[in-house]
Amino acid sequence: MKTSFLPLIAAVLFSIGALGFLIRRNVIVILMCVELMLNAVNLTFAAYAYELRSMTGHIFIFFIMTVAAAEAAVGLAIVIALFRKRQSTDVDDVDLMRW
Secondary structure: OOOOOOHHHHHHHHHHHHHHHOOOOOOHHHHHHHHHHHHHHHHHHHHHHHHHHHOHHHHHHHHHHHHHHHHHHHHHHHHHHHHHHHHEEEHHHHOOOOO
């Protein structure tokens, strides 16, 4: 399998995730965009780990997946709490930290 195009695909996925993170106003979509960016990084690590025949990339993938799982759990808990309080998942409606 040729792995030279995988970093390019990862760059496209990361760009889509970053663009969605910056443009969209829905918290759930923002969390999905963060997951997309993390998976793009995982794809790059997997491609280079395969190409270099090294396990270091796989270890980084494991840590990134752990962080992504924790981010999803905490993020969705926050979204549920905000939705219960505000009846909306729009980031513009969230001004709890403002004075």
